[in-house]
Amino acid sequence: MDSVHSDLKVAIVVADIAIVLIVGSLLVMLLRRLKQPPVIGEITAGIVLGPSILGLLPGDVTGFLFPVELRPHLSMISQVGLLLFMFLVGWEFNSQLLKSRSGAIASVSLWAFVLPFALGLGTAALLYERHDVVDGEHVSFWYFAAFLGIAMSITAFPVLARILHDTRLAGTRIGALALASAALEDVMAWILLAVMVVGFTASGGTTTLLTVLGLFLLYALVMALGVRPALRWLVARLTQGGKASPFLVPLIAAGAFLSAYATSWIGVHAIFGAFAFGLVMPREPRALLAETLHTPLESGTRLLLPIFFIVTGLSVDISALGWTGLGELAIIMAAACAGKLLGATLPAKFSGMSWRDSYAVGLLMNTRGLTELVILNIGVSLGVLDGEMFTMMVLMALITTAMAVPLLPKGLPRAPGGLFDIPSVTVPSGASARRTPAPGGATDAATSGQEVPSGKS
Template sequence: MPISQLSVYFFAQAAVIVAASQLVGRLAGRVGQPQVVGEMIAGVLLGPSLFGLLLPHWQQALFPKATMGMLYVAAQLGVGLYMFLVGTGFRAKHFRARARSALSVSLAGIVVPFALAFALAPWLLTIPGLFAIKARLFEASLFLGAAIAITAFPMLARIIHERGLAGTSLGTLALTAGACDDAAAWCILAIVLASFGGSWMGAYTAIGGGVCFALFMIFAGNKLLRRLAEGLNPDAPLPSSVLAIVLVLFSLCAFAMDAIGIHAVFGGFLLGVALPRGPLTEKLRDMLEPFVVVFLLPMFFTYSGLNTRLDMLIDPAIMLAAVAILLASFGGKGIACWAAARLNGEPSGDAMAIGALMNARGLMELIIINIGLAAGVILPGLFSILVLMAVLSTLMATPLFNWIVRRQEGMRSAVAR
């Protein structure tokens, strides 16, 4: 397809994607769901599961296969910049505040899902359409465990902020445990990606390079980047030269992570973590977040939706696998985190709230499974199951958490009377 035609398709796709995301996102907001949930659903609706089912010719005309590479690049840019913004909001103090309880909750939320994944993987490998033929049992188990164990850290932070729980015991514990879970899941995903080619030398390069890069960014990068923040006027706009330097650094960090065999999103996130907090990160979020969230990130959701084939669940074997994975995901993660919180002396209501929050996967799940699909570790069948799991777990999180909080408030009011 000529380059001039690609640009025509891109702008048409962008118009439809942004409009659909806003429409479904606002509808989600009216029923008490975060807008990002609606945007995730919009991405699935634009794919073969609905748009392609009802109007297949129109769907193919708007999203021909020849344009998928272009949409993929836009989607990766969007999710990379979004993870950079998530990194700028990361607070190390959450780790120090509730380290013991948070590590226990996080450990439970990792160990139990991985145990279930290792139990399910031998059976799932026998079902066609889930894992790649060359995927080994160890790799399949690790990938499924990471997919089940991941937590929607950005969404968790948003719920806690909206409920005014950011500085509370519950909010701090949930944020710390969620951050630990995600860090562990990303490290394990890096192992899977590095070893999938069959050469552990590649795994050593990726893991060693990733660890060295992370340590450099956290300990040395932060000091070097402070120069960018020096002399910034909190009341003045961010100079274009500073923005340009940050975007160059973002691109280089993303390139470095891709080059060693991990993934570009790691580079963006670590750069965000390393940037000094204050006017610099606040102004960067003010400048970048609206465009990234409204324009670029929906392209990632749509790219995910275009690879989602919910009609594959009609196959009895895949449907049975979907039920097993959903039960392992919801039960393993939520119950394990609730039990760990209770064993560490947390009140029953707080423990239930933590279990509900930690069970949401959201965008983080979509990032992991898109990486797995692009690397050839998983096939469309498992990808579709895990998209469904991401949507359902995220849909459940907010109403369940709100119900638990209202229940606690009602019990306090009854005791006060």
């Protein structure tokens, strides 16, 4: 009997995955006609299948399709896709982006981080009283405020890169400045988030906090001085003779998962481990790794990452917001948009761009998408954000991402080709494909002529 019951559970989870993939694909195709990136369709699919829309039908359709007792299984599967995605984010990070137009990039990234973060703190001060208790536990104002600040300041680098490619802004000054600034800005946000997570989880006092920080610094040194050269040796051995070993994909994926386990054991979220493993992953031989390693892992994220969106969507209940919640959502939207538009537009203008082009940079930097959802889910898992705040922040991420392309000013310069004239390769944006620059830059393009994995944040 137990065996039959267990088999039925597996069958329901598998059927749930099928539903997610079908609904997600349909909405991606539909919203693509509105020039929206795939991540918008996938996030919308999660909301549609959750209590916000499907749950309004009689008979608790959402509960029938996605039984509460089986949702942890979906969540675990989604984490596999998320960790693979974060590995690709780290592997594709392109330091070349930070070396061009350094003055303008530093100015735009700094202010596009600081101003939204400050407005996030102000928003937290206004909303804290209604959201200071999560699951019966009191939440510190500073942790609550810091999470809102980080969530306001983030830019979804993968989604932004896809938007730039689709709008043919990738090879322009606007696209180059926006993408490079987003890369640097997101590095600052991830570092701050890591420090905050360490502080939040180290509840045992100063001694525990120092222990976690010390272990994390030791982990970083091991990754830089030990794992990086070991990976170079391993990849060289597994790609000898211009042919990749069939063990390449499973061994690298296993390394990313073990790195995620290490940071989780230390007390830092697992996604940082997967991201760090991607940072130290070799980029050579480029063409071979792009074909034999990057493509299979990208395909894995395309299948598994949509499950992350439905798990997120099942926690989003728009119908429960009420008029007070809608008023708070308006405050959040105003702070999020003002922070990015002013924080990126004004520095871009001072760097010598026109008002039209500067506004385009600010609008592009206002996209949040998948990266925002990752941060918000961390906030929920740590007990910092309640369900209502989570719903409002997810809606903010969805709206700010969806508004980018329709509101771009007309007459912007368009250009074919990659960013900074660097060759590009199709890589994932959420569960979708995009084009971004290769790490080697234009010089490498001239010598290799290959399309390779590249940078995002």
